[in-house]
Amino acid sequence: xxxxxIIENNIEKRSEDYKGIALAIHDKPEVSNxxxxxxxxxxxxxxxxxxxxxxxxxxxxxxxxxxxxxxxxGPTITFLAExxxxxxxGHACGHNIFGTTSSLAAVxxxxxxxxxGGEVRVYGTPGEEGGENGSAKGSFVREGFLxxxxxxxxxxxxxxxxxxxxxxxxxxxxxxxxxxxxxASGAPEKGINALDSVIFVYNAVNALRQHLTDDVRIHGVITxxxxxxxxxxxxxSARFYLRAATRTTLNDVYxxxxxxxxxxxxxxxxxxxxxxxxNSVDNTIMTPSFDxxxxxxxxxxxxxxxxxIPAKGGGSTDVGNVSQVIPTIQPHISxxxxxxxxxxxxxxxxxxxxxxxxxxxLGAKVLARTAYDLIVDKxxxxxxxxxxxxxxxxxxxxxxx
Numbered sequence: 468x469x470x471x472x473i474i475e476n477n478i479e480k481r482s483e484d485y486k487g488i489a490l491a492i493h494d495k496p497e498v499s500n501x502x503x504x505x506x507x508x509x510x511x512x513x514x515x516x517x518x519x520x521x522x523x524x525x526x527x528x529x530x531x532x533x534x535x536x537x538x539x540x541g542p543t544i545t546f547l548a549e550x551x552x553x554x555x556x557g558h559a560c561g562h563n564i565f566g567t568t569s570s571l572a573a574v575x576x577x578x579x580x581x582x583x584g585g586e587v588r589v590y591g592t593p594g595e596e597g598g599e600n601g602s603a604k605g606s607f608v609r610e611g612f613l614x615x616x617x618x619x620x621x622x623x624x625x626x627x628x629x630x631x632x633x634x635x636x637x638x639x640x641x642x643x644x645x646x647x648x649x650x651a652s653g654a655p656e657k658g659i660n661a662l663d664s665v666i667f668v669y670n671a672v673n674a675l676r677q678h679l680t681d682d683v684r685i686h687g688v689i690t691x692x693x694x695x696x697x698x699x700x701x702x703x704s705a706r707f708y709l710r711a712a713t714r715t716t717l718n719d720v721y722x723x724x725x726x727x728x729x730x731x732x733x734x735x736x737x738x739x740x741x742x743x744x745x746n747s748v749d750n751t752i753m754t755p756s757f758d759x760x761x762x763x764x765x766x767x768x769x770x771x772x773x774x775x776i777p778a779k780g781g782g783s784t785d786v787g788n789v790s791q792v793i794p795t796i797q798p799h800i801s802x803x804x805x806x807x808x809x810x811x812x813x814x815x816x817x818x819x820x821x822x823x824x825x826x827x828x829l830g831a832k833v834l835a836r837t838a839y840d841l842i843v844d845k846x847x848x849x850x851x852x853x854x855x856x857x858x859x860x861x862x863x864x865x866x867x868x
Contacts, residue, residue, distance in 0.1 A: 470579045470582070470583065470839065470843075471836065471839070473578050473579050474575045474576065474578060474579060474832070474835050474836065474839065475575075475832060477574065477575045477578045478571060478572075478575045478828060478831050478832055478835070479828070481571060481574065482571075482827070482828045485512075485567050485570070485571045485827055485828075485831075486567075486824040486827060486828075488508055488509070488512065488567050488570075489563045489564050489567040489818075489819075489823075489824060489827055490563075490819055490824070491504075491508065492504070492505045492508065492550055492558070492562075492563040492566070492567070493557070493558045493563040493818060493819045496552030496553075496557035496558050497529075497550075497551065497552055498551060498552055498553070498554050498594075498596070498598050498599075499551050499593055499594030499596060499597065499598030499599050499600060499601040499745075500527070500528065500529060500593060500594060500598065500599040500600040500601070501529065501599075502529040502550050502551050502552075502593050502594075503529060505529075505550035505551070505563075505566065506522070506529040506530065506531055506550060506591050506593065507522070509531070509548060509550060509566050509567070509570050509589075509591060510522055510531040510533065510591060512570060513531075513533040513570055513573070513574070513589055514533070516574045516577065517535060517577065518533040518534060518535045518573075518577070518589070519533070519534050519535065520532070520533045520534075521533075524607075524610075524612075525603060525606040525607045525609075525610045525612060526600070526606050526610070527592075527593050527594070527600060527603045527606060528600075529591075529593045530590075530591050530592060530593050530603050530606075530607075531589075531590075531591035532588070532589075532590060532591070532612065533570075533573070533588060533589040533590075533591070534586060534587075534588045535573075535577045535580060535586065535587050535588075536585075536586040537580045537581045537582075537583070537584050537585055537586065538581070539581070539582075539583070539584030539585070540584055540585070541580075541583065541584030541585025541586070541842055542585045542586075542617040542618070542841060542842050542848060543585060543586040543587075543588065543615055543616045543617050544576070544585065544586070544587055544588070544616070544617060544618055544619075544620070544838045544841060544842065545587075545588040545589065545590050545613075545616050545618075545619045545620075546569035546570070546572055546573045546587075546588070546589045546590075546619070546620060546621060546834065546838070547569060547589075547590055547592055547604070547619055547620070547621040547786065547789065547795075547797075548565065548566035548569040548570060548589050548590065548591045548592065548621070549562045549565045549566055549592060549593075549595045549621070550562050550563065550565065550566035550591070550593075551593055551594050551595055551596055551598075552596075553596055553810060554598070556810065556811075556812070556815060557815055558815055558818050558819075559809070559810045559811055559812065559814045559815040559818070560595075560596065560624070560809055560810060560814065560818075561623070561624030561802060561814065561817070561818040561823065562595065562596075563818055563819070564624045564802065564818055564823055564824075564826060564827055564830075565621065565622070565623055565624065566591065567827050568621075568622055568800075568826070568827045568830040568831050568834065569589055569621050569622075569834070570589055571827060571828075571831035572830070572831040572832075572834035572835040572838070573587050573588070573589045573835075575831060575832075575835040576835045576838050576839060579839070580842075583839070583842050583843055584842070585842045587838070588616070590604075590607055590612060590619075592604045592607060592785070594745070595784060595785055595786075597639055597745055598745065599745070600745060601639075601745040601746065602639075602745050602746035602747070602748050602785040602788070603746070603785065604746075604785035604786060604788045604789050605746030605747060605748065605749075605785055605788045606746060607788075607789070608788045608789060608791070608792055613789060613792050613793055616793055617793065617794075617841070617848060617852070618757070618793055618794045618795070618838075618841055618848070618851065618852075619789050619790075619793055619794070619795040619796075620757075620761075620795065620796050620797075620834055620837060620838060621786065621796075621797050621834070622761075622797065622798050622799070622800045622830045622833070622834055623797055623798070623799050623800070624799070624800060624802045624814075624817075624818060624823065624826060625774070625799030625800060625801060625802065625809075626801065626802070626803045626805070626806050626807045626814075626817075627773040627774040627799065627801050627803075627806075628765060628770055628771065628772050628773050628774065628798070628799060628800060628801050629772060629773070629774030629775075629776070629798060629799040630755075630758040630761070630762060630772060630776055630796075630798050630799075631751065631753050631754075631757075631758050631776075631795075631796045631797050631798055632751070632753070632776045632777050632780065633712070633750065633751055633753065633776075633777065633778075633779055633780035634750055634751040634780040634782060634783050634784050634786070634787050635682070635684065635710040635711060635712060635750055635780040635781070635782065635783045636710065636711050636712070636713060636714045636716075636717040636747070636748060636749050636750040636783065636787065637708055637709070637710045637717075637747070637748040637783035638708075638709040638710075638717055638720075638721050638743060638747045638748075639706070639707075639708050639709075639743060639744055639745055639747075639748075640706070640707050640708075640709060640721075640724070640741065640742060640743055640744065641690075641704065641705075641706050641740070641741070641742065641743075641744045642665065642668060642704060642705045642706070642707065642728055642739065642740075642741050643702070643703070643704040643739060643740040643741070644661040644662075644664035644665060644702070644703050644704070644731070644732060644735070644737040644738070644739050645661060645701065645702055645737055645738045645739070645740075646658065646659030646660055646661035646664070646699065646700065646701045646702070646703075646735065646736070646737040647659040647699070647701055648698055648699055648700075648701040649698070649699045650697065650698065650699075651696065651697045651698055651699050652697060655699060658699030658701075659699070659701070659735060659736045659737050660699050660700055660735060660737075661693075661700045661701055661702050661703035661735075661737050662692045662693050662700040662703040663735050663737075664703065664731040664732060664734075664735045664737045664739070665689055665692065665703045665704070665705050665731075667727075667730070667731035667734060667735065668705065668727055668728060668731050669687075669705075671727040671730065671731070672685050672687075672707075672724070672727065675723060675724075675727065679720065680711075680712075680716065682711055682712035682716070682779060683709075683710065683711045683716065683717075683720055684708070684709075684710040684711075685707060685708070685709055685710070685720070685724070686707065686708055687705050687706055687707030687708065688705065688706055689703070689704070689705045690704045690705055690706050691703055691704045706744070707724070708783075709721055709724055710783060711750075712750060712779065712780065713750055713862060714749050714750060714791070715863075725741055728741045746785065746788075748783045748784065748785045748787060748788060749785075749787040749788045749790075749791045750780065750783075750787050750791075751780070751784065751786060751787040751790045751795075751797070752787070752790040752791055752795070752855065752858050752859055752862065753776075753790075753858065754790075754794045754795070754796065754851055754854050754855045754858065755854070756850055756851050756854050757794050757795075757796045757851045757854075757855075758796050758798060760837045760840050760841075760847070761796055761798050761833060761834075761837045762798075764832070764833045764836040764837055765798075765829075765833050767836075768829060768832065768833065770801075770829070773801070774799065784797070791859070793855070794851045794852060794854075794855040796837075800826045800829065800830045800833075801822070801826065802817045802818060802820065802822055802823035802826050803817045803820075803822065803823075804822065
């Protein structure tokens with residue numbers, strides 16, 4: 468039996484088991500930093516499959532690191548696993564499928580790793596949707612988990628099949644102003660209005676937009692504006708997402724935004740707190756030769772790419788952080804026969820549908836085959852690494868120019 472047949476057979480005989488895991492995670496949605504059931508379920512399954520597993524890693528209590536290393540030398544490949552849900556709506560981004568697919572692909576690759584050499588890992592990375600201690604992949608990069616990894620891969624549920632696309636760098640920030648309470652009518656001169664500072668920020672951001680490149684996005688909400696109308700608000704706060712096509716551009720936007728916050732405090736006499744409320748997120752570096760391997764194997768299963776790669780990113784993902792340091796792909800796999808919007812009730816239902824669950828098997832097969840090719844074909848892996856390095860350099864040169 469060939470290695471590819473062994474990989475396929477291992478996936479087929481485990482398919483119902485892993486579909487059950489995806490349903491269980493779907494039925495118990497957990498948001499960032501609280502994915503206890505999902506992380507433990509996947510980690511325990513990987514331990515049962517023979518992986519060495521560590522929980523509570525990289526500063527994330529719901530993160531995990533699962534590894535299996537052959538005694539024969541070879542590349543180290545990691546599958547990225549997401550399993551967090553969205554607040555209120557649950558698994559409307561399909562991460563119950565995402566983490567399960569990566570885990571099954573890793574188990575299948577493990578079935579041949581002793582013969583071909585190398586190491587297979589699964590990194591359980593919480594909070595991709597953001598939130599408390601969110602965007603964990605940034606921590607995995609910062610803490611050195613990718614330093615000895617050759618490539619990373621994963622596949623995200625979508626309405627159609629698509630290859631890795633661009634995404635925006637994102638700095639999620641909180642702004643707080645502290646003033647002084649006073650009677651708003653009887654003694655307004657004694658008060659310092661913290662809400663005025665927040666409004667100042669909103670208005671100044673609107674004025675700033677005309678001086679920003681068209682890839683930049685700044686959007687936010689007021690999270691607290693006071694308690695009653697007849698008391699000068701002594702505390703007010705807002706939360707903003709600052710986004711741009713590249714990290715270097717976003718760093719400049721961040722500085723401009725912070726200057727606005729400082730100016731708002733100076734203009735009203737308030738004091739302020741400002742900074743990231745979770746990990747920053749980097750833009751995705753695409754490596755088309757890596758995606759081409761994924762597409763080749765997808766086509767072998769009678770499927771085809773149906774979604775075009777967009778010219779520019781609209782959202783953000785911490786997969787981008789990983790892509791900044793090693794070749795990384797995150798294609799999309801179809802879980803619906805017709806269009807469904809992400810983060811919707813329809814997407815949530817598709818994430819537990821028959822087609823959605825079948826995508827776990829297809830995705831695991833294509834990912835495992837793709838990873839297998841990287842391990843057994845050294846020239847292919849080096850070509851991908853070279854292209855990735857060139858794309859990193861091109862990004863930096865574009866910013867310099």
